[in-house]
Amino acid sequence: MLCEVISKYFNNLDSYLNDEKSPRDYGSGQLLYQSEINFINAIYNNPESNAMELSKKLNITRGAVTQYGNKLEEKGIVSRYLKEGNKKEKYYKLTDLGYKVVSGYIQYHKNANKEICNYLSSLTPEEISIITEFLDRISDLPVTKCNFDSGKCYFDNELLKEVI
Structure with a gap:
């Protein structure tokens, strides 16, 4: 069970990172990569910027x-x-x-944030505390992926002890 939680965390992180590498259409009818969106947002947030200013900001x-x-x-x-x-x-x-792309990008993230906020607001303060503590712990430790197979945790092909 412990390994399942850590594996799920890393699988979600991997999924997020892979998703960031995939181009997405934010309303322009064209697929844009995250680096292109960063460039567009830099122009949006810094109107009338020249190449030198954008290179520094990005x-x-x-x-x-x-x-x-x-x-x-x-x-x-x-x-x-x-x-x-x-x-x-x-x-x-x-x-x-x-501007349509920026608007689509903002709306895309606004919808995602609204969905997660709705979920989190349905949790009890104790559940929120547990999630927060878990995220604090996992960010403070050099935790790596583990594999869960037949009720046992494996790390680097070695069986993990029952207490992680």
């Missing part, structure tokens, strides 16, 4: 900013422009489709 190279800009411009989600008096630096802004 901790990516200016070349990567250009690549994301090119890709998302082709998809009609962002546009680049020059400011009057500055013919050198390119600035980024969202198109109407880009």
Whole structure:
């Protein structure tokens, strides 16, 4: 039973991480990767940013900013422009489709958060305390995956003792 809980935790974590790698449509009719959404959100949260500012905010190279800009411009989600008096630096802004993507992204997470909040609000304070303590403990310890087979826990092909 103990190993089942830890395995479920890691399976859910793996599922979340794999889901983050999968592209998703947030209302634009196009699949977008999380890195593209991060770029779009950076423009949304920092309007009139140039490539240098976006590279600092996203901790990516200016070349990567250009690549994301090119890709998302082709998809009609962002546009680049020059400011009057500055013919050198390119600035980024969202198109109407880009704002639709941001709105879809916010709604997607709002719905997920609402669902988990509804579930958590149905729990007793004691159940919430147990979940919180478990999450605190597992984040403080170097716990790794274990396998559960025939009522026994296995870690690195070794049988775990009954008390973990």
